[in-house]
Amino acid sequence: MSTPDTITGQAIWRQGLLSSNPALLQLLGLCPLLAISNTLVNAIGLGIATLLTVLLTNTLVSLLRPILYYEIRIPVFVIIIAGLVTIIERLMEAWLFDLYQTLGIFVPLIVTNCLILARAEAFAARQRLPAAMLDGLAMGCGFLLALMLLGASRELLGYGTLLADSQLLLGPDSPDLTLRLSPAGYQFLLFSLPPGAFLLLGLLVAVFRSWVSRRTAVGQHSSIATETTTESAP
Amino acid sequence: MTAVEPPAFNWRALLSLAVIAGLMGVAIAAIVTTTSTRIADQRMAARLERLTELLPPGSYDNALHQDILVVNAPGQFQSEAPVTAYRASLAGEVVSVIFALTAHDGYNGDIDLLIAIHVDGSLQAVRVVRHQETPGLGDQVELRKSDWLKQFDQLSVSGLSHQDWQSRKYGGRFDNLTGATITASAVLRTVERTVEYFQQQRDKLLVAPAHRAVNQS
Numbered sequence: 001m002s003t004p005d006t007i008t009g010q011a012i013w014r015q016g017l018l019s020s021n022p023a024l025l026q027l028l029g030l031c032p033l034l035a036i037s038n039t040l041v042n043a044i045g046l047g048i049a050t051l052l053t054v055l056l057t058n059t060l061v062s063l064l065r066p067i068l069y070y071e072i073r074i075p076v077f078v079i080i081i082a083g084l085v086t087i088i089e090r091l092m093e094a095w096l097f098d099l100y101q102t103l104g105i106f107v108p109l110i111v112t113n114c115l116i117l118a119r120a121e122a123f124a125a126r127q128r129l130p131a132a133m134l135d136g137l138a139m140g141c142g143f144l145l146a147l148m149l150l151g152a153s154r155e156l157l158g159y160g161t162l163l164a165d166s167q168l169l170l171g172p173d174s175p176d177l178t179l180r181l182s183p184a185g186y187q188f189l190l191f192s193l194p195p196g197a198f199l200l201l202g203l204l205v206a207v208f209r210s211w212v213s214r215r216t217a218v219g220q221h222s223s224i225a226t227e228t229t230t231e232s233a234p
Numbered sequence: 235m236t237a238v239e240p241p242a243f244n245w246r247a248l249l250s251l252a253v254i255a256g257l258m259g260v261a262i263a264a265i266v267t268t269t270s271t272r273i274a275d276q277r278m279a280a281r282l283e284r285l286t287e288l289l290p291p292g293s294y295d296n297a298l299h300q301d302i303l304v305v306n307a308p309g310q311f312q313s314e315a316p317v318t319a320y321r322a323s324l325a326g327e328v329v330s331v332i333f334a335l336t337a338h339d340g341y342n343g344d345i346d347l348l349i350a351i352h353v354d355g356s357l358q359a360v361r362v363v364r365h366q367e368t369p370g371l372g373d374q375v376e377l378r379k380s381d382w383l384k385q386f387d388q389l390s391v392s393g394l395s396h397q398d399w400q401s402r403k404y405g406g407r408f409d410n411l412t413g414a415t416i417t418a419s420a421v422l423r424t425v426e427r428t429v430e431y432f433q434q435q436r437d438k439l440l441v442a443p444a445h446r447a448v449n450q451s
């Protein structure tokens with residue numbers, strides 16, 4: 001497709017984590033984000049699986065550039081994403097069965113995350129392999145970071161704990177890492193349920209945006225998201 | 235996007251799409267075939283582990299997940315679909331039957347249950363395998379979250395009337411699940427129906443050969 005633009009690694013990281021953070025600025029992939037962020041452990045699990053999918057999709061798309069035509073790019077991206085997610089799901093079920101038992105239902109949800117399609121279209125299809133892989137890593141980390149922020153605040157406000165059920169991620173023999181930061185029996189149901197997820201996400205997006213725009217301190221870039229966004233969230 | 239290519243039909247593009255789709259298909263087929271036995275083993279082991287939790291160790295000596303019955307009892311359970319039952323036996327004599335059932339009337343969808351019944355008709359244990367009840371309220375049906383399910387452990391159910399199979403709040407004999415009446419009732423109803431079914435079809439369930447269907451008379 002088009003010739004690769006040069007972009008520095010530092011710029012890729014800055015975009016992925018801050019100025020184009022997929023969840024908090026581009027508002028991509030909100031469906032899995034809202035569904036799975038009720039606890040920090042769930043958020044980390046889905047975040048890592050998503051990170052892996054973006055990284056691998058970007059890698060494959062960039063590798064396939066020599067035979068990637070403009071007309072068929074979207075079907076190709078969809079084939080790659082759906083195929084990779086299927087493969088990751090099978091491998092998890094075969095080799096990480098306990099983790100799969102917990103995350104099993106979230107893994108197919110990754111297909112619905114349009115962050116991955118957006119990165120394939122807007123970045124990986126135009127860049128050389130190293131840059132595409134780095135972008136996948138950076139965007140995946142940005143999504144993981146947003147999920148963790150939302151997961152941690154929902155778990156803290158909803159249950160008064162952090163990292164509850166850590167065994168689900170680390171295996172049944174690992175030490176219990178649960179931090180209880182509230183009196184026993186504390187519960188604020190709103191934050192564990194979907195409406196709380198919307199409220200907190202709204203707040204997080206507002207705070208994060210104002211912080212990033214103050215940090216970059218560029219007036220004309222009031223809507224930073226537009227530079228790379230091609231699709232909007234479902 | 236930048237410049238759009240000319241609109242002439244692009245055969246190369248079609249070919250490349252077919253090649254990419256074919257390659258991905260081959261990759262998926264390869265992964266599926268290489269992992270299928272391992273996945274089947276893992277699922278079997280997980281199922282066996284779950285079943286083992288319901289019965290006291292040493293009370294049976296067979297492989298629980300291998301003595302399976304398919305129970306057809308339309309009208310008895312909430313769904314018309316056949317119900318899977320696992321038999322535990324000691325020295326060839328059936329000692330317990332574990333039913334894998336779904337209560338469809340939970341507060342937020344299905345509640346998958348395992349219900350173990352002793353040959354004498356008493357309940358041995360009830361466990362929740364999967365549910366989507368409200369966090370903090372309905373999810374107290376999980377043994378991990380509260381002891382509510384423990385009330386069914388080794389419970390003699392002879393002489394319980396339909397009225398008794400309710401939570402105390404409704405004049406029954408079972409503990410309430412605070413703030414989750416619907417969840418508790420759904421579980422209670424399914425357990426009652428299962429106990430009732432076992433009482434009616436006990437002889438058939440005990441003698442039926444494994445892997446055969448058991449039909450209601």
